[in-house]
Every structure is written in C-alpha cells, then in structure tokens.
Amino acid sequence: MTNKLQVLTSLVLISLAIGCGNKKPQKSNNPTFDIDKQLAYCEQQATKTLTLIPNDNKSIPRNIAPESQEWRFINYKDWTSGFWPGTLWYLYENTNSAKWKEQADSFSRYLTPLSVTPALDHDLGFQVFNSFGNGYRLTGNPEYKEIILKTADTLATLFNPKVGTILSWPREVPNMEWPQHNTIMDNMINLELLFWASKNGGDKSLYDIAVSHADVTMKNHFRPDYTSYHVVVYDRETGEKIKGVTHQGYADDSMWARGQGWAIYGYTMVYRETGDAKYLDQAQKTAKVYLEHLPNDLIPYWDFNAPNIPNEPRDASAAALVSSALLELSTFTKDSILAKNYADKAEKMLVELSDNYQSKDKNSAFLLHSTGHKPNGSEIDYSINYADYYYVEALLRLKKLKAGNSLTKPLSTDIKPKD
Numbered sequence: 405m406t407n408k409l410q411v412l413t414s415l416v417l418i419s420l421a422i423g424c425g426n427k428k429p430q431k432s433n434n435p436t437f438d439i440d441k442q443l444a445y446c447e448q449q450a451t452k453t454l455t456l457i458p459n460d461n462k463s464i465p466r467n468i469a470p471e472s473q474e475w476r477f478i479n480y481k482d483w484t485s486g487f488w489p490g491t492l493w494y495l496y497e498n499t500n501s502a503k504w505k506e507q508a509d510s511f512s513r514y515l516t517p518l519s520v521t522p523a524l525d526h527d528l529g530f531q532v533f534n535s536f537g538n539g540y541r542l543t544g545n546p547e548y549k550e551i552i553l554k555t556a557d558t559l560a561t562l563f564n565p566k567v568g569t570i571l572s573w574p575r576e577v578p579n580m581e582w583p584q585h586n587t588i589m590d591n592m593i594n595l596e597l598l599f600w601a602s603k604n605g606g607d608k609s610l611y612d613i614a615v616s617h618a619d620v621t622m623k624n625h626f627r628p629d630y631t632s633y634h635v636v637v638y639d640r641e642t643g644e645k646i647k648g649v650t651h652q653g654y655a656d657d658s659m660w661a662r663g664q665g666w667a668i669y670g671y672t673m674v675y676r677e678t679g680d681a682k683y684l685d686q687a688q689k690t691a692k693v694y695l696e697h698l699p700n701d702l703i704p705y706w707d708f709n710a711p712n713i714p715n716e717p718r719d720a721s722a723a724a725l726v727s728s729a730l731l732e733l734s735t736f737t738k739d740s741i742l743a744k745n746y747a748d749k750a751e752k753m754l755v756e757l758s759d760n761y762q763s764k765d766k767n768s769a770f771l772l773h774s775t776g777h778k779p780n781g782s783e784i785d786y787s788i789n790y791a792d793y794y795y796v797e798a799l800l801r802l803k804k805l806k807a808g809n810s811l812t813k814p815l816s817t818d819i820k821p822k823d
C-alpha cells in the first residue's frame with residue numbers, strides 16, 4: 405500500500421468512527437446477552453432443587469461440593485439460611501408465579517424463630533432481610549413486617565455504644581481476643597435491616613446504630629489504598645482499635661475478595677439509605693481498587709493476594725455480589741463515564757458467570773466455583789447458595805435498569821404489595 409493510500413484509508417476509517425460515534429449510543433455493552441434466558445435457567449435449576457429438599461420443614465440447601473450433585477442442607481440458624489428463600493422471592497418477582505410465591509413463603513417461615521430468640525450473631529440481616537424483607541417488599545404481608553421489626557431489635561442488642569459498632573461474633577473465635585469486641589466487614593450488609601426497620605415503624609435509634617456502625621467501620625476497616633480488613637478487634641470498654649486481622653482471607657493485610665465485595669455492596673446500600681455523599685465516595689473508592697486488580701475475566705480469585713494466582717480457586721460469589729452492587733452504584737454515580745463503566749463491568753461479570761460458571765447439568769445450583777472459607781479448608785470451589793442469590797439479584801437489577809425501572813420497585817407492575 406502506498407503512503408497516500410494509507411493516509412486515505414486512515415481518513416476513511418477515522419470518519420467512519422466519528423460517524424459511528426454520532427449514532428445513538430448502544431444501550432448494552434453486550435447486546436447479545438439474554439437476561440431472560442439466564443433467569444429461565446435459574447428457574448429450571450431451582451425447580452430441580454425443590455425436588456431434592458427433604459420435606460421436613462427445616463432443611464434449606466446451602467452448598468454442593470465439586471463433582472457432587474447433592475446439596476448439603478442447613479437449618480434456620482445457619483448464616484446462609486435466608487439466601488434460598490430470598491432466591492425464591494426473586495424468582496417470584498421475575499415470573500409473578502404463584503408457585504414461587506408459595507415456595508418463598510414456606511421457606512421464609514422456617515426462619516421465624518430468629519425473630520424471637522436472642523441473637524446468635526450479626527447475620528440476622530442476611531437471614532431475615534433476604535427472606536422476609538424481600539417477601540414484604542413483594543407482598544406487603546403484615547406478618548412478615550412484624551418478624552422483620554422484631555429481628556431488627558434483636559440485632560440491635562449486639563450494638564456496643566462504646567465502640568460504635570455491632571458485635572459480629574458474640575463468642576470466642578480464634579485470634580479475636582474474646583471477650584473483646586469484633587466487627588467483620590460482612591456485617592455492613594446487615595445494616596439494611598436496621599435502616600428499613602427505623603423507617604417502617606421500628607425505633608429511630610436503629611437508624612443511628614446503622615450510621616454509627618458504618619462510620620466506625622469506615623474509619624477503622626480500610627487501609628490507605630481502600631482495601632479492607634476482614635475483621636477489626638476493638639477494646640470493648642474504651643472502643644480503641646486493637647488490630648485489623650483476617651478470618652477468611654489469605655493474610656491480615658490481604659484483600660479477601662468477598663470481604664471487599666461486602667464493602668462495595670454495603671457502602672452503596674448505606675448511601676441509598678442515608679443520601680450522605682461520604683458513603684458514595686467510600687463505595688466508589690472500594691470499588692476502584694477491586695476493579696483495578698481483577699483478572700481479565702472479572703471473576704476474582706478468592707483473595708487478591710493469594711500466593712499462587714493463577715492457580716488459586718475463584719470466588720464466583722464475590723463476582724455475583726459485586727456485579728449486583730455495581731449496578732446499584734451506577735445509578736447513584738453522577739459522572740456518566742464512571743457510571744457507565746460500573747454498569748458495563750457489572751454486565752460483563754454476569755456474562756462471564758453465565759457463559760462459564762453456570763452449573764448446568766453438573767448440579768442443580770445456578771453457579772459453580774465459589775469459595776467459602778479457604779483457610780479453614782471448607783467450601784473450596786463449591787456451589788453455594790449466596791452466589792446464586794446475588795447472581796439472580798444482579799440479573800434482575802440489570803433487567804430493571806435496561807427497562808428503565810427503579811431497582812427497589814417490583815419488576816412486574818402486576819405485583820402490587822398491599823401495604
């Protein structure tokens with residue numbers, strides 16, 4: 405090709421590119437991604453799971469080991485007990501089908517004792533808000549409301565005003581200097597229960613507890629680069645920080661993938677509930693460091709500092725919950741380029757999970773390859789119910805965003821909560 409021809413070709417290509425730029429912006433980063441197909445897949449898998457659950461009014465599916473098809477079941481006390489009923493509520497939201505509503509109601513009710521027994525730990529939000537919280541959002545059933553309000557009061561009993569946070573584990577856990585006060589990053593998610601209760605008939609102090617917890621965590625759980633400690637131990641009398649450590653991550657100063665995910669999700673939610681810009685800023689900073697260190701396929705290894713990357717297990721659950729968080733974060737972010745980046749990355753995560761992480765006929769969960777507690781040697785490369793919950797939540801959020809709907813309102817206008 406002569407020089408002149410090269411220049412001419414370049415000019416044509418540049419003007420074509422400018423021409424394309426003038427066209428209506430493409431709505432989707434992945435125009436071929438079929439959200440409804442993935443949701444239909446979730447429905448099929450959940451239908452299979454229903455046939456595998458013992459009919460004993462207590463068993464809730466938690467996880468499946470690699471190469472197995474058998475769910476391990478837990479009861480309402482387990483920290484993951486709210487994810488299966490929550491998943492069923494999302495399937496109801498997507499389909500408006502009586503079948504899913506009945507199943508969601510039935511499994512949610514297994515968790516009722518949590519509202520009338522002393523707090524075993526901070527996980528009450530994961531448990532009761534994912535189950536009854538979603539149920540109330542979609543039905544307005546006053547029985548659910550009562551259960552949520554009582555549970556919020558139970559969670560508040562773990563608040564230590566000298567520290568300003570909730571005691572995550574009210575028991576001896578190795579390396580946590582019991583009976584000193586411990587708070588884990590995961591605890592951020594449970595603040596949503598308190599915010600909701602304070603605005604729906606509960607005591608107004610629940611709001612202050614949630615804000616205090618978010619503030620004290622913001623001060624003590626983050627390193628200068630906005631990666632987070634999994635756990636902070638505080639002196640329970642003076643409120644002084646004793647140390648930042650890990651429990652489920654690789655090292656005290658590493659970025660445990662799901663923990664950082666809880667931070668992104670948690671501060672995005674606290675911004676939604678308070679409207680205070682400092683939480684939005686925190687969510688964006690914690691998201692930035694997470695996104696900058698992801699592998700190309702956007703699914704993190706279980707810990708960003710794990711020593712043998714790329715020969716380390718992935719954590720699909722972190723990818724699913726971060727995808728969901730980023731979709732919400734995109735709606736609050738005023739910088740349109742940044743907002744689009746969040747939404748595009750979130751969608752790419754969902755495409756990757758859908759293309760390469762679905763269980764399909766290997767088992768009846770939605771996703772493979774999550775890591776629960778690597779240092780403990782438990783749930784490594786498993787299917788886990790919370791990965792499935794956040795996957796279906798993120799798919800629904802993406803569907804709502806593409807339809808121009810609010811993320812917090814029911815997807816179908818046919819679903820009309822009575823309250």
Ligand code: GLY
Binds near residue numbers: 483590652662776
């Ligand atoms: N909340 C416990 C975990 O994320 O594994």
